[in-house]
Amino acid sequence: MELNDEKILGLREISNNIRESIVEMLLSAGSGHTAGPLGMADVFTILYFHILKHDPKNIEWEERDRVVLSNGHICPVLYATMAHAGYMPVSELNTLRRFGSRLQGHPHREFMPWLETSSGPLGEGLSQAVGMAIALRIDNKKNFTYCFLGDGELNEGQNWEAIMLAGKERLGKLIVFVDRNNIQIDGNTEDIMPLNSLTAKWTAFNWHVQEVDGHNFEMINDAVGKAHTVPEQPSVIICRTIPGKGVLEFEYDYHWHGKAPNKDEAKKALEELHTLGGKIKAEHH
Amino acid sequence: MLNKNLKLNEKMFDQDVEQIPIRQGFGEGLLEEGKHNKDIVALCADLTESTKMNLFAEAFPDRFVEIGIAEQNLASVASGMAAIGKLPVISSYAMFSPGRNWEQIRTTICYNDRPVIIAGSHAGISVGPDGGTHQAIEDIAITRVIPNMIVVSPCDSIEAKKAIQALLKIGKPAYIRLAREKTPIMTTLETPFELGQSQTLWKGENPEVAIIATGALVHKALVAAKKLEEIGISVSVTNLATIKPLDEESIITLAKESGAIVTVEEHQIAGGMGSAVAECLAQYAPVPVEFVGVRDLFGQSGTPDELIEYYGMGISHIMSAVKTVIERKK
């Protein structure tokens, strides 16, 4: 998947728009998660706007790659990315968490048939992605299955059941992104439940492991490209991200895990993102 | 007397009645459907032979996934396979699936409305010597409470075979409850079976009480009915194999005709089949109900017969419940 400077600038523009949407929708909802969605905006952008085989106009397309968001609480980034990609009107994002909205507090595929699964309870997504990859292999299909996991989420034992099974089954078409932002609800991950070394752990379970800067499009793109060529092993790409990325006030602070910005905070955040957006545009055009 | 229309096993009251574990029928039915429908896949958590899934696994190794001892993964991997268009059947002991993995079943199977069939083997107290940790007597309660879920509890091996085949044809989230022990054969290959349809296996003249039973205890209910007839008490016995969706129409009719109900199940009274029946009757046809089942206790080691007697689900207990409910009618 070719990436050039021009394309990278385009992706930066999109991810900045997605971040603005995230802040706006959280403000409108009055509750929800800020840190994770902002931190993962770049990975979602390059996945949906550069890597993924998908067609927002044909959601039943059999050749589409499958995406499973296991850490369902970061759904603002999923909803915003999918809206910008054409799955639903961007204007609908402001209905997040409202009664009657398709944008449920945690994703529900009954409301959004283009989602492969519902999520929210942590630790269950990877198992489903593994099931998808096994079923696709039985059918001799070439589709990739991508799965997003939080780092705190890895505290859940079910992940390790799924990691073990994927290693045993040598699921070469399964690619996991871990949001390695070092935070969870109660604090920093290494204080709550130490995870290091994640690389050593996944390697021990027979996975192909790569670590990247989760805000560097080239690195993410190269890592996915490499993962595509590993035939006999599932791949995990550990994305080092900055929680709350893009808004200084929110960055690196675990208190922003599950808090929505108030009016003032959102206003300042949007100004910051606007300024950045202006700079990217100037560079681009 | 026995309902002739249902072509039941006429030797069911004999001493040497044929006995087969209910799970055997499940294994055979799964194998049979697997031959016709290539979308069917099976997953197990290190209990492939105990749950009789080995019949399918040996015939179709490419469509069988050994998950290892990981019941939460079992449920969710199956959900993922269903998302691609497979019809997964998962099996373990009922205590661990749907026991251990209840929330995975709720979220990844039922909330997603994925057609996964959960086969819980070794359900009930009659698991015996393994003791209370292995005796699932809460499984009906925890499955029937989940939206989108079908709950089936066959009375014998032949009915279990028909039930799993019927479930595989409709493709909805479902729980099928299976017992470990050999169970008397009451039905025959000719006995009709329809999901959601109860069957009145025994009907005395102008029955004073309608017994509604599910699972292997249907046999004890029938024996009780026969003994009651000998002492001049007329009852009917209905096999409620599908607990959800509930055959409300038949239950209401039974209540109106007899004026009293006794429910019989190898399960906690709280939340079980009897509770489902009572929920229906309280709304549409309130009549006295007596419940035969486990009274808020854990099981323990023993032979199946010892345990059924100790926990009050034997023939004599069913007979006394009938007498009690007749008293309450007055």
Ligand SMILES: Cc1ncc(C[n+]2csc(CCOP(=O)(O)OP(=O)(O)O)c2C)c(N)n1
């Ligand atoms: C099974 C389960 N337990 C608890 C929660 C509550 N919860 C939601 S997010 C979260 C922390 C997750 O940490 P991480 O995956 O690192 O996400 P981040 O905070 O980085 O967004 C917790 C405990 C849940 N959703 N599911």
Ligand SMILES: [Mg+2]
């Ligand atoms: Mg985290």
